[in-house]
């Protein structure tokens with residue numbers, strides 16, 4: 001059971017990490033594990049959608065490799081004096097335990113933020129506020145405890161840090177692995193588009209053969225009440241740079257290679273065959289490593305002079321907002 005695996009890793013991490021409870025749920029607490037003493041922060045989130053347990057597997061694999069390195073790796077120890085790593089391996093324990101997308105109230109946490117007035121969401125898939133019996137339910141009004149817990153966690157991180165990078169692990173859309181950044185609610189660019197473009201350039205140069213398609217979420221489909229849009233806007237209003245990336249692992253190729261998966265709901269969202277699971281767990285290690293380095297060195301690529309900013313902004317608009 002996946003939540004037992006989360007418990008085991010949290011117990012093993014308690015020697016190295018500060019463990020904080022973000023919310024209580026019927027299936028146990030939502031926990032955040034804090035490593036390091038620096039300011040800039042890499043935040044890794046998983047298990048927002050309970051059916052997409054592969055994300056939690058990837059987060060646990062990352063935690064396990066951190067725990068294996070901490071006793072001996074001086075480079076990592078030094079890095080953690082310059083930065084922090086915060087991991088939330090299971091934001092939606094009820095969804096994970098019941099193998100459903102939403103939380104106990106049937107709310108899709110990724111559509112549960114206050115809806116921005118300028119939203120142009122896709123019908124239905126982009127979130128609906130009619131009934132928890134229908135999919136993509138964003139809740140009636142208030143934010144759910146799990147979503148609020150994540151919003152407040154980022155608040156606390158940014159109270160101490162000028163910069164944070166978040167990676168939220170999902171699966172189930174498309175053939176390729178996508179890295180999505182806000183906005184989800186509209187096909188208009190975020191104000192800090194040049195910074196995201198600079199980070200993408202760094203990724204392309206550093207991991208030259210990487211597999212990721214980097215693009216705004218709204219190029220896939222637009223969403224009302226997107227949690228990362230909301231968190232991004234709040235961070236921007238405070239004068240911070242938060243780059244929230246959603247890794248949407250393309251699950252269609254797992255299904256194509258093993259069509260029997262189509263007969264289980266879980267099979268739509270997760271690699272079921274063991275060697276494919278192992279391959280998925282290996283696949284994203286270099287990305288996490290890169291994101292940590294980019295977090296430590298954020299001022300080297302995110303402090304952009306005005307002329308350069310205008311150039312990057314133009315290139316980004318040409319590519320992503322034609």
Ligand SMILES: [Zn+2]
Pocket residue numbers: 048049052170171172
């Ligand atoms: Zn998802």
